[in-house]
């Protein structure tokens with residue numbers, strides 16, 4: 001009991017901080033701001049420097065910087081001073097809403113001429129993107145790397161050290177000179193949703209740096225540590241640049257026509273479905289035949305082991321596809337859609353013409369639990385273009401069901417799944 005009382009005391013007296021990038025927050029934000037177009041820098045004026053020097057740290061400084069703490073708070077959880085989700089991802093619908101909320105605050109502040117408020121909210125958005133892409137935030141549930149260190153036993157000199165800080169901290173410069181920030185949406189709903197998918201790629205990139213950084217720390221090779229940290233920081237800066245650029249465009253209602261055109265349709269074959277918890281595909285979620293249960297983006301697994309290109313028979317000839325998904329039977333994939341953005345969904349459904357020749361599969365597209373379109377295809381049938389209305393749909397689901405005798409031949413492919421605006 002004493003132990004319990006003591007831990008309760010600790011929990012009450014010390015907020016559970018999950019600090020991300022320390023100093024590098026500034027370096028990443030500054031690198032992103034540098035590549036903004038001149039007109040945006042002009043609008044931001046004196047706030048530009050403050051963003052890199054101070055506002056990108058607002059979510060970490062909520063206890064010491066009480067004046068600015070409110071810019072990292074949500075109306076829906078007024079008592080939560082330190083919003084953990086601004087530092088670590090949880091579930092997709094939750095962190096999408098947080099991204100959307102703070103982007104909306106920034107845009108609304110810009111539209112009502114409150115530049116100081118806007119810059120502070122932008123700082124909070126920068127912080128969230130940077131923390132999610134920190135090499136120290138890449139292992140779900142292992143924020144201090146006590147678990148990862150069991151796989152990678154530390155050297156004598158590093159024993160007992162909490163690795164979170166050493167993995168992400170450092171004093172280095174970041175530059176993305178020449179990078180042209182991209183418009184993520186012409187509404188906040190669209191922009192936050194596109195930002196979330198950019199952030200998923202950023203998390204995977206950061207995750208590829210974590211182990212090399214730990215190994216470099218063990219070797220006390222500082223140069224190597226920084227090399228890998230910068231790999232994460234560089235992509236983080238690009239995503240931050242896209243986000244800030246987009247918030248400024250939305251706030252000032254200034255868009256380039258060719259960028260608007262690019263946003264009219266988006267292929268989602270590379271996006272993470274809701275089932276990809278914590279940004280990876282846990283195998284037990286998917287175990288099914290074929291593919292050993294692994295849905296794959298951009299490839300199909302021959303015999304469950306060998307990645308080969310996605311291929312479908314279109315009309316009378318075979319065609320390869322880069323954007324698409326191969327998946328097993330009976331394990332649907334669910335994609336969260338942004339509110340009031342897309343009108344239609346199109347996808348080419350079919351079986352791999354060689355691997356799947358003996359298969360027979362039912363392809364079903366559903367929206368919020370209602371079947372939108374469905375078709376049964378044989379392995380020798382040409383691919384079928386499915387089209388459906390998705391206006392108002394929040395969750396789009398792609399499901400496959402075996403309808404034949406040879407489950408091992410159900411090499412089903414969703415090629416170029418595409419959301420289209422009106």
Ligand SMILES: [Zn+2]
Nearest residue numbers: 019020087131
């Ligand atoms: Zn943080």
